[in-house]
Amino acid sequence: MGQLPTDVPWDVNWDKKFESQLEELKQSGSFDTYRKKTIRIIRNPIREGSYKSENLKGLKTAHVSGNYQDIICFELTPGVNHQSQQEKLEEVYLHFIDHWDNYDSALSSRNAAGRTVEFTIEMPYLEEGYDVERAKNTVYKAVKDLDGSRITQEWGDECLRLTGEVSPEDKDVVKTAIPTTVDVKFNENTLF
Structure with missing residues (x-):
């Protein structure tokens, strides 16, 4: 199993009991249970309970609005290690856990959180100029x-x-994939 980063600017609350059950969880094949446990092993003091926005959870950093994966949060902007420095935050470092093989690497790496843009496309069935099924397949493929x-x-x-x-840089891909008579609405998500 990988080791937690040693340069984290605060103490990480590591659940030793869960760590001992990890192999059993993996062998059972219950990935949903595994993911629910994974998000409990690290706590982020800066955002614990007092710093929340939309779906951002302070205690476990289990779900960030705009991201549909479970998340482990290692650190915020390097050097920002106290609540009084919240205004200096520039980046959040997260690792997304979406596969068994990623678990060990998540314990020893930190990736900048990816920004995403939500989109909604509505295709009326009676609209002329396109076939709904074909239009849907074109968007999926893109x-x-x-x-x-x-x-x-x-x-x-x-x-x-x-x-x-x-x-955000792929918004044009969505725009060009839809029929010209159909609109797409974008909603940019931010972490804070």
Whole structure:
């Protein structure tokens, strides 16, 4: 198992009991249980309980609005190690846990948090100029291989609604994939 970074600017609350159960969890194949446990092993004192925004959880940093993966948070801006310095925050370092093999590397690496942009596309069934099924497939094909992307569909009574996320630099990919008579709405998420 990898080691936690030694240059974290505060003490990390490491759950030793959970660490001892890790192999058993892996062997059981219960990844959902594993993920729920994983987010309990690290606490971030700066954001614990008192620094919250939207879905940002201070205690466990389990879910950040705009990201649909479980997250371990290692540190904030290097050198910012006290609540009184919150106004100096520039970056949050996160690691996304989405696969068994990533667990060990997550314990020894820190990645800058990726910013994402949520999008919503509504395609009315009775709109002329495009076939809804083909248009949907075109959007899926364009978005599915982008880094950090996510897309879901909902067949409503009057229209097909596609929602998802892409990085800010990939907004044009979404715009060019939809029919010209269809609009896309973007909602940029921020961590704070």
